[in-house]
Amino acid sequence: MTAADVAPVVVPESLSPSAGRLRRAPRSPTRSSRMSDAFIIVSNLSFSWHDDTPVFTDLSFTVAAGRTGLVAPNGAGKSTLLRMISGEQEPDDGTIRRAGGRVAYLSQRLDLLDVERTVAENLSAFASGTQEAERMNLLARFLFRGSRAHLPVGVLSGGERLRATLACVLCADAAPQLLLLDEPTNNLDLVSVGQLESALGAYEGAFVVVSHDERFLAEIKVGRWLELSGGRLVERGGPAGE
Ligand SMILES: Nc1ncnc2c1ncn2[C@@H]1O[C@H](COP(=O)(O)OP(=O)(O)OP(=O)(O)O)[C@@H](O)[C@H]1O
Ligand SMILES: [Mg+2]
Structure with a gap:
């Protein structure tokens, strides 16, 4: 084919603002x-x-x-x-x-985050509508626990940087x-x-x-x-x- x-597809006039949000509590939408x-x-x-x-x-x-x-x-x-x-x-x-x-684009270069700021600070910029405790829980789900969440993004390995980027993008206030x-x-x-x-x-x-x-x-x-x-x-x- x-x-x-x-x-051809039909483009909807508007989409639910929460359509792309990462589910924070397990549920089973169809x-x-x-x-x-x-x-x-x-x-x-x-x-x-x-x-x-x-x-x-x-x-x-x-x-x-x-x-x-x-x-x-x-x-x-x-x-x-x-x-x-x-x-x-x-x-x-x-x-x-x-x-x-919103469209979120994670390039092969993974250059979406501010390398000078920590993982937690980056998440705070993306998800300013959340409490710190919630952000720490979210980061733990992406394997940034304790002091690991306070490392500058610039020192992260490639795999860690991908996880940090995903955490920020998927948990952002304006979810993609x-x-x-x-x-x-x-x-x-x-x-x-x-x-x-x-x-x-x-x-x-x-x-x-x-x-x-x-x-x-x-x-x-x-x-x-x-x-x-x-x-x-x-x-x-x-x-x-x-
Ligand atoms: N700035 C540029 N100037 C000239 N050619 C370029 C430029 N950037 C990319 N190209 C060429 O465009 C083609 C497509 O590049 P692109 O990076 O989109 O490929 P890709 O399918 O993503 O490859 P890969 O699987 O290696 O990531 C390649 O031949 C590349 O060399
Ligand atoms: Mg490519």
């Missing part, structure tokens, strides 16, 4: 009530670097609400596409329409409706991958995840698999044919 075959909205419509996107190397030519696709995995070889343009969807980078041509609500994750498992050991899987399991919004790790994508129950190939986006089945 090609991108052109994918049914999947349909959490993921009933559509998010991104990309039309006729073209982009070349300054040396005229084309990355995308007339690319059109839609991303509905839910969990989308984006796979492709190195250099195919996955990070470039996520930057464009996030609004960080402008295309040469074409349009990208997003449903209302759409999460864009670029190779989130790159720096993670098995324990941290498991922790990331459960954090994403509790996240109620939509996400697009770029990853080479197909086991991880299957584990986080990606419902739609897109492959970027030769500047085109095609829909494909998951590793088990889902």
Whole structure:
């Protein structure tokens, strides 16, 4: 199936402001009530670097609400596409329409947090509407306990920085409706991958995840698999044919 075959989506006029919030207490909302909205419509996107190397030519696709995995070889343009969807980078041509609500983009560089401030201070900036005790509990769930929560972000390892970024983004006052994750498992050991899987399991919004790790994508129950190939986006089945 090609991108052109994918049914058009309806972008809702407004989305619930709490749609992307991380659940703070376990409950079991139905999947349909959490993921009933559509998010991104990309039309006729073209982009070349300054040396005229084309990355995308007339690319059109839609991303509905839910969990989308984006796979492709190195250099195919996955990070470039996520930057464009996030609004960080402008295309040469074409349009990208997003449903209302906040978009959180975790780049491969993980540069969202203030490296001079501690993990706790960063979370305080993202979630100023929470009490300190609540923030400490949240950080403990992301494995920052006691003095670890007071380390400057600049000294954290890659895996720790990903956990700190996720804690801030998922627990923010204005929770994201759409999460864009670029190779989130790159720096993670098995324990941290498991922790990331459960954090994403509790996240109620939509996400697009770029990853080479197909086991991880299957584990986080990606419902739609897109492959970027030769500047085109095609829909494909998951590793088990889902
Ligand atoms: N500033 C730039 N100037 C010129 N070419 C660039 C620039 N940034 C990226 N590219 C090229 O654009 C192409 C797509 O890069 P991008 O980072 O989007 O790929 P990717 O699919 O995310 O790769 P990876 O799997 O390695 O992360 C690559 O060939 C890359 O070399
Ligand atoms: Mg990349």
